[in-house]
Amino acid sequence: MKLSKLVLEDYAKYKEEAAKLQQELRDTYNRDDIFVTMGQYYERDRGFGKVSYTVNDEIDPAEWKNMLNYLKAKGFEITQESNWYDEDDDRRWYPDIKFEFDV
Numbered sequence: 001m002k003l004s005k006l007v008l009e010d011y012a013k014y015k016e017e018a019a020k021l022q023q024e025l026r027d028t029y030n031r032d033d034i035f036v037t038m039g040q041y042y043e044r045d046r047g048f049g050k051v052s053y054t055v056n057d058e059i060d061p062a063e064w065k066n067m068l069n070y071l072k073a074k075g076f077e078i079t080q081e082s083n084w085y086d087e088d089d090d091r092r093w094y095p096d097i098k099f100e101f102d103v
Helices: 003-013 015-029 061-073
Strands: 034-040 046-053 077-082 086-088 091-093 096-102
Touching: 015 034, 015 046, 015 061, 061 077, 061 096
Parallel strands: none
Antiparallel strands: 034 046, 046 096, 077 096, 086 091
16 A cells, blocks of 8 residues: 555544534634644554644633643543744744544
8 A cells, every 4th residue: 555545544534523623622712723633643543633723822821721621521642732832933833732542
């Protein structure tokens, strides 16, 4: 099987789930700057995802903690989180939450 086919299959596999979670988070927090991506590790029963904000500032700490709890309640394991924004010449870092889940 070609690598391009594997990559496209894995990308599309959780596209609907990512869109659903993204809409839930946007509705819950009344924000249009939340984006969600999800996928599955190759030949493993483990998935991964990322929630990112596109804001030029950190998220309110209370909202951030609530978001982490919301994701945990949905069964996701938080693997990394960074609630900060930074700009360095031509690069920008936005607040994001990385998570994993059982498939």
